[in-house]
Amino acid sequence: MRQFLDDLHVPHTLDAPLAPETWYGVGGPAAVLARPSSAQQLAALAARAHEQGLPVHVLGSGANLLVADAGVPGLVVKLSDACFRRVEINGNIVTAGAGADLAKLVLQTAKTGLSGLECIAGVPASIGGAVRMNAGGRFGDIGRVVRRVKVMDSSGHVYYRDREDLAFSYRKSSIVAKFILEAELELTPDDPDALMQEVKRIFMLKSESQPLGDHSAGCAFKNPSPGPDGSPRSAGKLLDQAGLKGFRVGGAEVSPQHANFTVAHPGCTAADILAVLDHAQRVVFEKFGVKLEREVVVWP
Ligand SMILES: Cc1cc2nc3c(=O)[nH]c(=O)nc-3n(C[C@H](O)[C@H](O)[C@H](O)COP(=O)(O)OP(=O)(O)OC[C@H]3O[C@@H](n4cnc5c(N)ncnc54)[C@H](O)[C@@H]3O)c2cc1C
Known part of the structure; x- marks a missing residue:
């Protein structure tokens, strides 16, 4: 495994504990946990793993993950370097790196007077994990505001996918590329005070009904499809x-x-x-x- 990484100069840890990387706080180590410091490093790493048939897992903020006690063979990649956490706001378009923190972005956009993310206040996630899982709840989901995503496939090739090519459904996106690198979100100008009130309201509702202080991965199961009479089931x-x-x-x-x-x-x-x-x-x-x-x- 050491040889696999030797000439790539990607920051990494061998036999890296994953429990502290997840909200559950349980589970074994990754054979390698790599934190590339550029998209070029990530591409080289992905290509090498692809050539050698090494399994690759992408870690976001670990809020929807359960790692087995025996750990994860192969490579786990975390896009936590500053270059993957950049956020740019240009008018009503927000471009956020995969490693950026969703909770911070919810607050930042609300304070800036941009509506669209307040509906997912209180959902712990990286942008990459939120887009992959189409994070959301009864007030809406992130998929509704995604304009395009920048992705990298498992051999290191980077490309964009526009809204027209994407489908978001309940806790699911149609993105098959291995790595989500960045998401462009199209938000709607609105009153910052009203948006902050909404963020607080939704966060309070969530914290009243969910054990947010405990170690968990949020909802363990998806809601089943509607019953025979068409009524929603929880x-x-x-x-x-x-x-x-x-x-x-x-x-x-x-x-x-x-x-x-x-x-x-x-x-x-x-x-x-x-x-x-x-x-x-x-x-x-x-x-x-x-x-x-x-x-x-x-x-x-
Ligand atoms: C207290 C609590 C409350 C929660 N409430 C909600 C809720 O209301 N609504 C909701 O939808 N979810 C909720 N969740 C679950 C979780 O917040 C979401 O699923 C979130 O989207 C996970 O994001 P993450 O960055 O932590 O992803 P991770 O848990 O790290 O990973 C989840 C999946 O996304 C993939 N992934 C992560 N980053 C990338 C990337 N850059 N590129 C490609 N794939 C990637 C991983 O490989 C994995 O398959 C909750 C979780 C907790 C702990």
Whole structure:
């Protein structure tokens, strides 16, 4: 692995713990965690991994990730260098690097008087992770304001994809390129005070109903598609009705506050969390015939 990186001069750590890189705070190490300091370095790294058939994972802020206790073989890439965190505001167009922090951008754009991101106040994410997952909630999602994205494929080739070529759906984007490098967002001018009020309102609503202070990855499962009568179904409600709040394996627990959050207490392992998720999935299927699909991404 050392030889793989030797002549590339990419900042990296071998056998790097990933638990501190995720909101769950559990899981094993990455064989290599690389933090390239330019797009050129990233391209060289991607091309080398591609040539050698090495698995590559891209890490955002780790807010939707569960890393297995055995860790991740191969390469994990984090776009945390300043060159991937730049934010530029030009009129109502905001260009944000993949590594930029979404929560900060929500505040910055609201204060600047640009509307479009206040609907995702309180969602922890990097821009890359938010675009990949189409982060959102009942008030809207990031996909609605994406004008184009700059991406890099797994062999290091960089290109743009415009809104017309992109599809965003519930917690999903159609972007298949390995790396999202940058997103251009088209926002709408609005009153900064009203926008800040809205950010606060949405953040308060979220913090009243969700255990934001605990270690979690947000909602563990996606909401299932509407029932036979066309009415929307909530994964959290099904988990609650199945009596799963407070269900615990080791250090993992279905949050007593919000049944779709599985939280990690001290000493928790990834295996504990997976056991809780598997059990919850099974119980909901047995009781309601609904197969819940995980929203949390599990590595490897
Ligand atoms: C307390 C809490 C509350 C949450 N509430 C919400 C909510 O209301 N709505 C919501 O949608 N989500 C919510 N989440 C989940 C999470 O915030 C989102 O899924 C977010 O989009 C994850 O972004 P990230 O940068 O942390 O991505 P990560 O968790 O690091 O990665 C998620 C996926 O995106 C990929 N990825 C990350 N960066 C890139 C990149 N640059 N290029 C290509 N792929 C990339 C990863 O490979 C992985 O597949 C919550 C999470 C927590 C912990």
